[in-house]
Amino acid sequence: MPGDTTPWTVIGLLSGTSCDAVDAAVGEFRFAPADGGGGEEEIVLRPRGLHTEPYPAGLREELMGVLPPARVTLEDVCRLDTALGRFFGTVAAGAVAGLPDGRADLVASHGQTVHHWVEGPRARGTLQLGGAAWIAEATGLPVVSDFRTRDIARGGQGAPLAAVLDELLLLDGSTGRGALNLGGIANLTTRDAHGAVIAYDLGPANALIDAVAAEASGGAERMDTDGARAARGRVDGVLLAELLAEPYYRLPPPKSTGKELFHAGYLRDRTAGRPVAADDLAATVTELTAELVAAACRGHGLTELVVSGGGVRNPVLMDRVRAAAAGTRVVGSEEHGLPAQAKEGYLFALLGFLTVHGLAGSVPSATGATVPSVLGSVTPGAGPLRLPGPRARRPVRLRIEN
Structure with a gap:
C-alpha cells in the first residue's frame, strides 16, 4: 500500500443500469493541504483514462434475463455472479496493463445492480453481482465492493452515491x-x-x-x-x-x-x-x-x-x-475536469479511496441515512491486506489535476 502522501492509482469499475458495457476509470488520488490552511485537506485526482469493454453478447443476454420483472433461480444468480466477476476482473486487469508502469494499488467495483428493493419511501435492500474475489484474483489487487448496503442498513436509500x-x-x-x-x-x-x-x-x-x-x-x-x-x-x-x-x-x-x-x-x-x-x-x-x-x-x-x-x-x-x-x-x-462518460467510474474510484482511508463516502442529507458511513467491503489481493491509518478529518474538496 502507498504511504501517507504517495498517490494511489485506483481503478473504478462501473456497470450501470443500461447494462451495455463495463467502464474502468483509472485515476491517481492523493491528499494535499487545502487552500486557507487550518489543517484542512483536499483530495487531488489526476485522471489517467477510461478503459471500456462492451459486454459479450451471451453474457449481456444472461444479465438481461435476470433483471426485473424476470423470475430467476438461485442457480441463475450464482452463475451470473461468477461470470460477471470474471468479466470485471478481465476489464480491471486490462486497465492496469494499459498503464505505462503496469501497476495500480486498488480496485473499487460497484458491480452490476440486479435488484434495488424499495417499498414506498424506504429502501429495504440492494443486490449487486460480480464477485470481488474474481477481480482480486485477476489483478492481484485489493478490491472494495458492495458500496450501497451499509447506507441502507443505516436507514438510507443507498443511492445516489454521487x-x-x-x-x-x-x-x-x-x-x-x-x-x-x-x-x-x-x-x-x-x-x-x-x-x-x-x-x-x-x-x-x-x-x-x-x-x-x-x-x-x-x-x-x-x-x-x-x-x-x-x-x-x-x-x-x-x-x-x-x-x-x-x-x-x-x-x-x-x-x-x-x-x-x-x-x-x-x-x-x-x-x-x-x-x-x-x-x-x-x-x-x-x-x-x-x-x-x-x-x-x-x-x-x-x-x-x-x-x-x-x-x-x-x-x-x-x-x-x-x-x-x-x-x-x-x-x-x-x-x-471529468469526462461525462467516465464520471461515475471516477466516483467509485473516489469511494474506494475514501473507504481504505477510513473516511465516510455517504452524505446522510442526500441518502436519508441516520449517520455517515464508511462504505463497502474490502477483499484482499495477492498479498497481506495492509490499510493506512484512518484520516483525522474529512476532506473539504476534490480538485482535478490534468
Whole structure:
C-alpha cells in the first residue's frame, strides 16, 4: 500500500443500469493541504483514462434475463455472479496493463445492480453481482465492493452515491448549481434552500428509451443510437401526461428507484389497448426524461446543470433537456475536469479511496441515512491486506489535476 502522501492509482469499475458495457476509470488520488490552511485537506485526482469493454453478447443476454420483472433461480444468480466477476476482473486487469508502469494499488467495483428493493419511501435492500474475489484474483489487487448496503442498513436509500463527489467537486456552497447523471435512471445532486446537499433519483432516463429500442428491434438494438428513433417520432401528449402521473415522482426526496419499476413491461401496461408506434414511443419517453429534469431545475431554482452519464451521447435527449429547462445553463462535466462518460467510474474510484482511508463516502442529507458511513467491503489481493491509518478529518474538496 502507498504511504501517507504517495498517490494511489485506483481503478473504478462501473456497470450501470443500461447494462451495455463495463467502464474502468483509472485515476491517481492523493491528499494535499487545502487552500486557507487550518489543517484542512483536499483530495487531488489526476485522471489517467477510461478503459471500456462492451459486454459479450451471451453474457449481456444472461444479465438481461435476470433483471426485473424476470423470475430467476438461485442457480441463475450464482452463475451470473461468477461470470460477471470474471468479466470485471478481465476489464480491471486490462486497465492496469494499459498503464505505462503496469501497476495500480486498488480496485473499487460497484458491480452490476440486479435488484434495488424499495417499498414506498424506504429502501429495504440492494443486490449487486460480480464477485470481488474474481477481480482480486485477476489483478492481484485489493478490491472494495458492495458500496450501497451499509447506507441502507443505516436507514438510507443507498443511492445516489454521487452526492459525495458532487459535493466535493461541484457544489461550492451556492444553491444555483446541480449535477445530473443520465444513466438508466436520471439522478440529481444539488443544495436545498438551507445549503444542505440533497440527491435523489428523478426517474427513468435511458432505462425506458433503451427498452423501446430493444422491443422495437427484437433485441437487435441496445439503445436509441443518436436518438434516431426519437427524432423520427412525435410525442404522444396523452401518453406523456399518463406517464407524468406516476406516483413515484410525487414522493419527496430522499428517494431511489430502478428497473424494478421502469422496464419494458411498465410501458406495455400503459399502452395496452392503444398501440403507439415505436418511434413515437421513443420520442415520448425521451420527452418524459426532459420534463422530469426541467421540473427539478425549476423546483430547485437551478441556474446551471452539470450533466454526465451515457445519456449525453443522445443528442435528441440533450436538446430536449436544454429546451425544456430553458433558463438553466446545461454543460457537460468536462467543463469541470471529468469526462461525462467516465464520471461515475471516477466516483467509485473516489469511494474506494475514501473507504481504505477510513473516511465516510455517504452524505446522510442526500441518502436519508441516520449517520455517515464508511462504505463497502474490502477483499484482499495477492498479498497481506495492509490499510493506512484512518484520516483525522474529512476532506473539504476534490480538485482535478490534468
